[in-house]
Structures are given as structure tokens and as C-alpha cells.
Amino acid sequence: MRPRSLVIDLYANYIRYRGGVASVQTLVGLLDRFGVGEETARVTLSRLKRQGWLATERRSRSSWYRLTPLGVQELDEGRERIFTRHGMDPWDGRWSLVIYQVPEAERQVRQWLRTRLQWLGFGPLGPATWVSPHDRLRELEEAMAAAEIEAQVDLLDASTGSLARDRELARRCWDLEEVAEAYQRFVTRYQPRIERYEAGEFEGAEALIEHIELVAAYRKFPFSDPDLPRELLPTDWIGTTAHTTFLQGYELLKGAAMAYYDEVADPAPAAVARVPLPGEGRSGLS
Template sequence: MRPRSLVIDLYANYARYRDGAASVQSLVGLLQLFDVGEETARVTLSRLKRQGWLASERRARASWYYLTDLGWQELDEGRERIFTRHGMDPWDGSWSMVIYHVPERERQVRQWLRTRLQWLGFGPLGPATWLCAHDRLHELEEAMEAAGIEAQVDLLSASTGSLARDRELARRCWDLDAVAEAYQRFVARYRPRIEDYERGVFAGAEALVEHIQLVSEYRRFPFVDPDLPRELLPPDWIGTTAHAVFLQGYELLRTPAMAYYDAEVERAGRRADAAS
């Protein structure tokens, strides 16, 4: 797991429920659980500050980083994509379509668009034409504005009028077999652990590490799984089972993981007082 992703996970799962703020000392201590050294931790926090995710302030004898408006917005959007599934919602047969033209010299803009489109559940029908079975055109507009992305992008709504053609479009835009295999591996790894979670086998630092690893594994899926309506999915879609396993494991680990997080924050405060 990359240090940047770990910091974001610490804020997304713990710090956001503690006023969105955490001391540098506590973050350094928590990141050490994942073999991230102090220097790397501090550099990562500084980068997130430059990127607008975090801001810093002094509190008593310690430095703290807290979520900015952008940080809160990104975490809220991420939580929606990771924790919510819309596949069982009624579908009206409408597709959101994005067609963009980005010059070759603006590769970073093109990469940003592709990554954001994947995150929002779009799939590539062609090199510069992407489809989504949900109405997320406004979300893309907002994300482009927030990131200062200027590009020629056409936002359209489309309909084939045929469920058979819709299913063919889904097969062309996404490799659902590969997604299903990834879900199978996730279920095979974590479903047997649910009993251990229920028995409280994981406690203290182990609970927090396991919690973060579970989240890290699962939050990759919004980039590859478009959360398609059930009309477009194969029968007995394994993604439904995987989501249930994730939610159950997340909630079972959340209490002991949060308890360890709070204890580490308290310990970091004592260390800062002793060093002053």
C-alpha cells in the first residue's frame, strides 16, 4: 500500500469521525504499522497539503493536519462509491456518454479524465468515448471544475431502445469476467475471516491493520466495476456477495480499529507533552 493511500484511509475511516483532524505524531505512529518511516510520512502529509487535501495548524505543542473542504468532498464521494451499490435500483435504459478530445501534448489531462471516468463508473466504448449506466455527467463537470481541468468534452445522454444492445454495450465497455474473478478472490480471502472478526480475534494494532487492508483491497473495485444495473449483469453476480462480505467485515473490525486509533492519538499527545 502506498503511503498516500494509507494516509487517506486513516482520515477516511478514523480521523473524519474525530473532527477531521489528526496530529502529525499520531499519524507517524500509525503509519509505522505499515512500515512507513517518519520521513516518508511527513513528506506524504506535506504533499497532500500542497494538493489541497489537508491544511495544518499548531495545537499546543503539536502540529496537526485537518481536512480541507476539498478533502471532505473527496472522502464523501469515495465513501459513496465504495459503500453504496445502485445495481438493484430501477434502470430507465439511459446511458451517460462522454466524448473528449485532448491533444497529444496534454497527456496529464487525458490521464486525469480516464482515471476520473473509471472512478465514476464509466467504461471505454472507444479511445475517447466512454459510457456509464448512471447519470454522473454533473459529477464529472464538478470534478473537472474543482481540478481546474479545461478540455473539449461533450456530455450526452443516449439510449439504444434495446436491452440486447445494452448488454452488448456493457460487454464491450467492461471485462465483466475479469471483474468477477477479482471478486471471487476477494470473497475467498475474506469470507473465511468473518468468523474470526466476530470472535474478536483481531484486536489492538492488528485490528486496525486488518481493517485498513480490507478497505484497501475493496476500494480498488470502483475503478473496474461500474456498478451496472441488474438488467446488464450476469445471473448470480458475485459482486453482490463480495459487497456483503466487505460491509460485514468492515463493521466488525471498525470498533476495535477505532479504539486503537483513539489510543494512539492519546499516546502521541503524551509523547508530545513529555518531549516539550
């Protein structure tokens, strides 16, 4: 796992629910559990600060890293894409269509567009034409504005007029067989572990590491799985089983992982309020 991803996962799953702030000693110590050395940890934190995810402050002669509003926004968006599936919602047969024109010299802009479109669940119909069965055009516009991306982008609403053509369009834009194979590997690895999670076999550092590794194994899927409506999916889509397995595992490990974080983390400054984890005080999955 990349150190940057580890830091983001620590903030996404624990630190944000403890005021969004953690001391550098806490972060270095937690990253060490994953084999990340102190120098690499400090470089990673500095880069996330430069990228606008984190800000620093001094308290009691120690440096603390706090989530910025941008960081909170990115984590909220990521949680929505990872934890929520809309494939079972009714589909109106409409497609969101994005066509962009970016000069060859502006490769970074083109790469940003491709990455963002893929994250939002769009698939490439052509080199500069992307489609999605979900209405996410406004999300793209908002993301472009936030990132100050200026490009010639046409946003259209379209329909093929035929479910058969819809399915053919989906086949052309996404390799669902490859996605299904990846989901099957995830299910094969984690479904047998659910019983161990239920038995409380993972505690302390082992629980936190297992929790983070589970998230890391699953959060790659929003980049490859467009969360298609059920009308466009194969029968008995393995992605549904994978998502259920992820939610079960995440919920079962969450308490022990957070307990370990609370045990080893430096106490947050008095002005920082403790925020309940999703699901605390009520039943149901996050």
C-alpha cells in the same frame, strides 16, 4: 500499501470522526504500524498538504494535520462509491455518453479525464468516447469545474433501444469476467474471516491493521466495476457477495479499530468536536 493511501484511509475511517485533525506524532506512529518510516511518513503528509487534502496548524508546540474542505469532499465521494451499490435499482435503459477532444500536448488533462471517468463508473467505448448506465454527467461537470479542467467535452444522453444491444455494449466496455475473478479472490480471502471478526479475535493494533487492509482490498473495485444494472449483469453476480462480505467485515472490525485509534492518538485540541462514527447509536451498516 502505498503511504499516501494509508494516510487517506486513516483520515477516511477514523480521523475525520475525531474532528478531522491529528498530530504529526500520531500519524507517524500509526504509519509505523504498517512499516512506513518516519521520513517517508513526513514526506507523504507534506505532499498531501501541497495537493490540498490537508492543512497544518501549530498547537502546544506540535504540528497538527487537518482535513481541508477539498479533503472532506473527496472522502465523501469516495465513501459513496465504495459503500453504495446501485446495481439493484430500476434501470430506465438510458446511457450517459461522454466524448472529449484533448490536444496531444495536454496529456495530463486527458489522463485526468480517463481516471475520473473510470472512477465514476464509465467504460471506454472508444479512445475518447466513454459510457455509463448511470446518470453521472453532472458529477463529471462538477469535478471538472472543481479541478479547473478545461477541455472540449460533449455530454449526451443515449439509448440503444434494445436490451440485447445494451448487453453487447456492456460487454465491449468492461471485462466482467476479469472483474468477477478479482471479486472471487476477495471473497475467498475475506468471507472465511467473518466468523473470526464476529468472535472478536482482532483487537488493538491488529484490529486497525486488519480493518485498513480490508478497506484497501475492496476500494480498488470502483475503478474496475461500473456497478452495472442487474439487467446487464451475469446471473449470480459474485460482486454482490463481495460487497456484502465487505460491509459485514467493515462493520464488525470498526469498533475495535476505532478504540485502538482513540487509545494511541494524541488528544485532539479542545475546540475539536468528536463526531460519531456512522452507525453509532443506531443499528445497520454504514
